[in-house]
Every structure is written in structure tokens, then in C-alpha cells.
Amino acid sequence: MKLRLSILAMSILTLAAANAAQLxxxxxxxxxxxxxxxxxxxxxxxxxxxxxxxxxxxxxxxxxxxxxxxxxxxxxxxxxxxxxxxxxxxxxxxxxxxxxxxxxxxxxxxxxxxxxxxxxxxxxxxxxxxxxxxxxxxxxxxxxxxxxxxxxxxxxxxxxxxxxxxxxxxxxxxxxxxxxxxxxxxxxxxxxxxxxxxxxxxxPEPATWLLLGLGGVTLSIFSRRRD
Ligand SMILES: [Ca+2]
The missing domain is CATH 2.60.120.260 (Galactose-binding domain-like)
Structure with missing residues (x-):
């Protein structure tokens, strides 16, 4: 579970970094x-x-x-x-x-x-x-x-x-x-x-971070059901 959470956190950070956009x-x-x-x-x-x-x-x-x-x-x-x-x-x-x-x-x-x-x-x-x-x-x-x-x-x-x-x-x-x-x-x-x-x-705006986080949780649950 710890590993799963770490991967989730890393995914969120990666997504956030990827969303940094040149204005x-x-x-x-x-x-x-x-x-x-x-x-x-x-x-x-x-x-x-x-x-x-x-x-x-x-x-x-x-x-x-x-x-x-x-x-x-x-x-x-x-x-x-x-x-x-x-x-x-x-x-x-x-x-x-x-x-x-x-x-x-x-x-x-x-x-x-x-x-x-x-x-x-x-x-x-x-x-x-x-x-x-x-x-x-x-x-x-x-x-x-x-x-x-x-x-x-x-x-x-x-x-x-x-x-x-x-x-x-x-x-x-x-x-x-x-x-x-x-x-x-x-x-x-x-x-x-x-x-x-x-x-x-x-x-990303704070609201976007939250959405990214929720998306990550959903993916995590989906992933567990496939275990
Ligand atoms: Ca120039």
C-alpha cells in the first residue's frame, strides 16, 4: 500500500510538472x-x-x-x-x-x-x-x-x-x-x-491539483479492483 501511495504521489507530481505551461x-x-x-x-x-x-x-x-x-x-x-x-x-x-x-x-x-x-x-x-x-x-x-x-x-x-x-x-x-x-x-x-x-x-491552479489528486485516487481504486 505504501508503494502504491508513493507511485500515486509521484504520478501527481509528474502530471503537475508536465502541466507547467509557457505563457x-x-x-x-x-x-x-x-x-x-x-x-x-x-x-x-x-x-x-x-x-x-x-x-x-x-x-x-x-x-x-x-x-x-x-x-x-x-x-x-x-x-x-x-x-x-x-x-x-x-x-x-x-x-x-x-x-x-x-x-x-x-x-x-x-x-x-x-x-x-x-x-x-x-x-x-x-x-x-x-x-x-x-x-x-x-x-x-x-x-x-x-x-x-x-x-x-x-x-x-x-x-x-x-x-x-x-x-x-x-x-x-x-x-x-x-x-x-x-x-x-x-x-x-x-x-x-x-x-x-x-x-x-x-x-496548475490549486483546484487543478485537487482534480489531479482525485483522478489519481480513482485510478488507484480501479487498479486495486484489477488485482
Ligand atoms: Ca530574443
Whole structure:
């Protein structure tokens, strides 16, 4: 019976994991984007540059902010944003979902002509907040790695074999919008900061877990009758 229960529990967990679904997210807003060089915020959510889980080094497949305005072509021309941070970007989940994990590919630009790497424009530290409406109250999420509201993304390698980083929340949360408030980059002195791609994953609702559990019990009873 113990074995049977273990198998049942494992089945439920397996089903739940299998039901984690990538959400079809869009950009709700961004503090700025580098429009003239086609480094638009949308390129952080449209799958551009991704192939078999690897993100390439082409900057037109990434979002880059305007920085401090040193380089022309940003909209707005510079990114003053909020005091103490470089930029923000807000993701629209397309509805209210219970989210449990997300996958981030940091800024992975390499100049195709001279192979100069610009991964120092990647996001280093940030807060990640959720809200139920775009202009509602944003609640910061706790990073399970340090138990604070400061998250850290690793610097991209500057090559085409970049698999990004997968982050799991300590507990699933309900959200319709997710905002990254970016505090620091990896050293770019002009305040430029960007991302290659972001994916957000939902988990089954508690009600779904219950149904999965009931289904498992039914299967277990059915199985016993066949013994
Ligand atoms: Ca991309």
C-alpha cells in the first residue's frame, strides 16, 4: 500500500510538472528602447534569436534601453527611469495565471564584424514584482537564493550556445503583470542595459491539483479492483 501511495504521489507530481505551461507574454511597457538599431523591447518576448533553447548574439534579437543618451537612437533619448535604477520592463501575461518559474537569457550581444562582446550591458541586479492590473500595486517577489527582494542574473557568455537561466519561485504566485526594475548592469558605463529573452511559466491552479489528486485516487481504486 505504501508503494502504491508513493507511485500515486509521484504520478501527481509528474502530471503537475508536465502541466507547467509557457505563457504567451507581451510587453506592457518599458522605460526606453533602442529604436534606431531595432533593439526593441518586443525582441525580449518574441522568441527572436532562440533556437533549440540557445539564444544567439545578434543584438536585433534583443531589447536594449537608451542608456544615459550618449548614443543617439533611443526612445525616449535617455532613460532616467526611477531614482536608483537603470531601466524597467513590464510583461503582460495575457490574463491572470499562477506562475511558478521563469527563464531568462541575459543581453548576449557580440559585434559580428570585430567580435567585440557587449555582455556588460546585461542585467546584474533587479527587483521582480507582480501585479493584478497594469497600473495597480506591484508586490516584490523574494529570491529563494538569498531570501531578499534583490535578484541577480548571471552575465551572458557572448556566444551562440547560451542556454540562459531558469528561476523557480519558492511558492507559486497569482499575477497578470510582471515588472523587472533593473538596478545595475555588468559594467557598461553609459547606463545601457538589456535582455535577450524572457519566458514565464504557469503552474496548475490549486483546484487543478485537487482534480489531479482525485483522478489519481480513482485510478488507484480501479487498479486495486484489477488485482
Ligand atoms: Ca530574443
Amino acid at each position: 504567451s507574454i507581451s510587453i506592457a511597457n518599458q522605460s526606453s528602447e533602442f529604436t534606431s538599431a531595432n533593439r526593441l523591447a518586443v525582441h525580449a518576448v518574441d522568441g527572436s534569436g532562440l533556437s533549440a533553447g540557445n539564444h544567439d548574439t545578434d543584438p536585433t534579437h534583443m531589447w536594449l534601453n537608451s542608456g544615459d543618451g550618449t548614443f543617439p537612437g533611443g526612445t525616449p533619448a535617455s532613460d532616467p527611469d526611477r531614482p536608483g535604477q537603470l531601466a524597467h520592463i513590464t510583461f503582460n501575461l495575457g490574463g491572470t495565471f499562477t506562475i511558478g518559474s521563469f527563464h531568462v537569457w541575459n543581453y548576449n550581444e557580440v559585434n559580428a564584424n570585430n567580435q567585440q562582446s557587449f555582455t556588460n550591458r546585461g542585467v546584474q541586479t533587479l527587483t521582480i514584482s507582480i501585479a493584478s492590473t497594469l497600473n495597480g500595486t506591484y508586490t516584490p517577489l523574494i529570491d529563494p537564493a538569498n531570501n531578499t527582494t534583490t535578484w541577480t542574473f548571471a552575465q551572458a557568455p557572448g556566444n551562440g550556445a547560451y542556454t540562459g537561466e531558469l528561476f523557480s519561485l519558492s511558492a507559486p504566485v497569482s499575477a497578470a503583470f510582471v515588472r523587472f526594475d533593473i538596478k545595475t548592469n555588468y559594467g557598461d558605463a553609459n547606463g545601457l542595459v538589456g535582455l535577450s529573452e524572457v519566458q514565464i511559466f504557469s503552474v
